[in-house]
Amino acid sequence: MRPQSLNFITGNKNKLAEVEAILGNAIPLQSRALDLVEIQGTVQEVSTDKCRRAAELINGPVLTEDTCLCFNAMKGLPGPYIKWFLKAIGPEGLHNLLDAYVDKSAQAVCTFAFSEGPGHEPIIFQGTTEGRIVAPRGPTTFGWDPIFEYDGKTYAEMDKEEKNRISHRYKALEKLRAWLQHED
Numbered sequence: 001m002r003p004q005s006l007n008f009i010t011g012n013k014n015k016l017a018e019v020e021a022i023l024g025n026a027i028p029l030q031s032r033a034l035d036l037v038e039i040q041g042t043v044q045e046v047s048t049d050k051c052r053r054a055a056e057l058i059n060g061p062v063l064t065e066d067t068c069l070c071f072n073a074m075k076g077l078p079g080p081y082i083k084w085f086l087k088a089i090g091p092e093g094l095h096n097l098l099d100a101y102v103d104k105s106a107q108a109v110c111t112f113a114f115s116e117g118p119g120h121e122p123i124i125f126q127g128t129t130e131g132r133i134v135a136p137r138g139p140t141t142f143g144w145d146p147i148f149e150y151d152g153k154t155y156a157e158m159d160k161e162e163k164n165r166i167s168h169r170y171k172a173l174e175k176l177r178a179w180l181q182h183e184d
């Protein structure tokens with residue numbers, strides 16, 4: 001049986017707004033504003049552990065999400081540590097990191113994880129959008145949106161509907177949606 005509603009655990013208002021906009025009325029969505037502890041490791045390990053912790057805290061079914069920004073010139077870093085890099089050096093500083101490299105290509109990776117509750121192995125849904133790191137352009141409303149360029153525009157320069165049609169988060173949610181609709 002697939003879940004009939006989702007409890008999205010996140011402390012990030014911007015993420016929640018995008019998830020609400022993208023899922024629309026596909027499934028009833030609740031949310032709890034909790035900032036979850038994150039371990040070090042691969043994207044898979046970080047996301048799975050984050051979801052297990054949330055299931056234990058809530059003591060029930062949960063949906064969690066973790067976002068990575070991976071610079072190809074830096075072999076995928078900052079990756080899952082992007083939150084701490086962004087906090088310390090901001091979008092401008094992230095852009096400057098790539099001064100030393102010719103390759104400015106990057107991947108935005110969104111990983112949702114769903115667990116039925118404590119002791120249940122999380123199921124992973126991942127989406128990736130390929131882009132390029134540029135000097136900041138557009139409103140500074142959401143994280144590294146001003147420096148991630150896709151098809152000539154930064155995420156920050158796109159209106160919300162436009163971002164939500166091509167984003168890493170949209171692609172991951174499409175996989176979640178397909179799974180939710182599949183009865184078995």
Ligand SMILES: O=c1[nH]cnc2c1ncn2[C@@H]1O[C@H](COP(=O)(O)OP(=O)(O)O)[C@@H](O)[C@H]1O
Pocket residue numbers: 010011012015036038065066067068082083084086142143144145155169
């Ligand atoms: O779509 C996005 N555009 C720009 N910044 C984002 C996007 N998604 C996540 N971020 C930022 O990248 C970092 C991702 O880290 P993480 O997914 O662990 O955040 P969280 O703890 O706020 O849920 C955070 O600083 C978040 O604000």
Ligand SMILES: [Mg+2]
Pocket residue numbers: 038066067080081083
């Ligand atoms: Mg993270």
